[in-house]
Amino acid sequence: MRLTNSKKLIGLLGLLLVVSAAAPSFERGETGQVRKVLDGDSFVLDSGLEVRLASVEAPRVRPGDIWGPRATQDLERLILGKKVELRYDGLRRDRRGRAIAHVFVPQGLGKEAVWVQTTLLKSGLARVHTYADNRRAVGDLWQAEREARRAGRGVWTSGSYQVRFATPEALQGGLNSFQLMEGKVEKASQRGRVIFLNFGADEKTDVTAIVPETAFQRWRGGAQDLLALQGRTIRVRGYVRNSNGPSVWVDHPEQIEFIMAPAAPRQQASAKK
Numbered sequence: 532m533r534l535t536n537s538k539k540l541i542g543l544l545g546l547l548l549v550v551s552a553a554a555p556s557f558e559r560g561e562t563g564q565v566r567k568v569l570d571g572d573s574f575v576l577d578s579g580l581e582v583r584l585a586s587v588e589a590p591r592v593r594p595g596d597i598w599g600p601r602a603t604q605d606l607e608r609l610i611l612g613k614k615v616e617l618r619y620d621g622l623r624r625d626r627r628g629r630a631i632a633h634v635f636v637p638q639g640l641g642k643e644a645v646w647v648q649t650t651l652l653k654s655g656l657a658r659v660h661t662y663a664d665n666r667r668a669v670g671d672l673w674q675a676e677r678e679a680r681r682a683g684r685g686v687w688t689s690g691s692y693q694v695r696f697a698t699p700e701a702l703q704g705g706l707n708s709f710q711l712m713e714g715k716v717e718k719a720s721q722r723g724r725v726i727f728l729n730f731g732a733d734e735k736t737d738v739t740a741i742v743p744e745t746a747f748q749r750w751r752g753g754a755q756d757l758l759a760l761q762g763r764t765i766r767v768r769g770y771v772r773n774s775n776g777p778s779v780w781v782d783h784p785e786q787i788e789f790i791m792a793p794a795a796p797r798q799q800a801s802a803k804k
Contacts, residue, residue, distance in 0.1 A: 557618030557633055557667075565610045571602025571656060573629070574610060582630045585620055586672055587648050588660035588709050590686060598686050602656040609647055610636060616644065622664040631665055649675040655685020658692070660709060660768065663749065663783040673788070694766065697730035697738040702777045711768045712738065712779070713790055719761035726757045728767075728781075736776040740767050746782040764790040 563576035571589025575581050589606070592599035617632035625631055635644040648668075651657040652675035659672045679687055686692035695701045697714030717737075718729040724744035731737025742757055750756040766788040769779040781787065 557620055560617035560619050560623070560630070560632055562614060562616045564614050565612060568603060568607045568611050571599060571606055571651070574606065576615075580630055581628070582617065582632055582634065583625065584648055584651075584657075585631045585633050585665045586659060586661045586668060587651060587657040589651065589657045590692070596691070598656070598689065598692070601685070602651070605651065605654060605656045606647070609645070609650060610634070615647075620665045620667045622662070633668065648672060652676045653678050653684075655679035655682075655687050658686070658709070658711065658768070661783065661785045663746070666783055666785045669785040697767070699736060699738060699776055702738065702771055705771050706773050706777065708771060709769065710771050710779075711766060712771075713764065713766035714738070715764045716740075716760045716762065719758045721754060721758065726754060728757070728760055728765075731776075734775065738776060739774075739778045740769075740781045740787075741774075741778055742781045749783050760787075766790055 561576070561578070561580065563578050563580070565574050566577045567575045569575065569581070570592055572584040572587055573582060589602040590596060590598035592603065613636055616635045616637065617630055618635060619632055622631055634647040636647065637644050648657070649671060652659065652672060657676075659669065659676050661669050661672075679685060680694075691704075694711045694713055695705060697712040702710065702712065714730040716728045717731055718727075718734075720727050720729075726742040726747070727734070728740040728742070729737060730739065747753045747757065752759075767779050767781060768786055769781060771777050771779055779786075
């Protein structure tokens with residue numbers, strides 16, 4: 532069963548996060564006209580530069596899933612044939628040479644430019660997906676995503692994309708894909724250069740968030756802040772892999788939100804959706 536009644540759960544900030552009411556100040560980059568939209572979160576400028584929207588994940592185009600084409604169509608509506616401005620948060624190019632940018636569509640003198648990322652999030656056609664080197668704007672992005680989730684827009688009407696409980700049963704079918712999951716950290720422990728946040732009693736089969744030593748410094752209190760998550764109810768977002776049960780690699784604080792509501796009860800695989 533997925534977590535469908537997310538209106539009752541309030542996402543708070545990660546360990547170091549300060550939310551600003553206004554959009555963050557980015558570094559200004561290239562401008563150009565959008566020549567082609569490739570999918571729900573990437574496009575090509577008239578200069579030939581391929582751009583990937585920073586900090587969001589749109590549904591992939593795949594057989595049987597209506598949301599990939601819808602996300603692509605929505606991005607086309609927003610930007611195709613229009614002049615856009617690229618603004619940068621951190622890493623400017625990925626290994627494929629694509630620009631990793633926040634994208635704004637100017638609206639004329641005296642009017643606020645349209646921030647493409649928050650527009651897609653509010654329509655429910657993208658989810659927040661930050662990386663360690665692109666995460667400055669996460670407070671504003673979470674707020675936009677939360678608005679769509681509470682209103683039941685776009686992908687938030689589909690069980691495949693909704694927040695899942697952090698149990699093996701609830702994550703069935705979610706392996707090797709980007710997911711949001713939440714639950715109570717039953718045990719936080721450090722073994723060697725890794726911290727494990729276990730969401731169940733059986734470390735070999737239950738869900739785990741794995742934090743490598745190279746990421747400890749990104750938390751203000753380092754490893755102690757991570758170990759202090761034991762007993763807390765959190766939401767984690769990232770790619771779910773199978774390593775002694777479902778696991779998510781966590782390398783920056785913005786992958787974690789605190790949840791005020793108590794942890795949901797464990798679900799059985801046979802529970803109805």
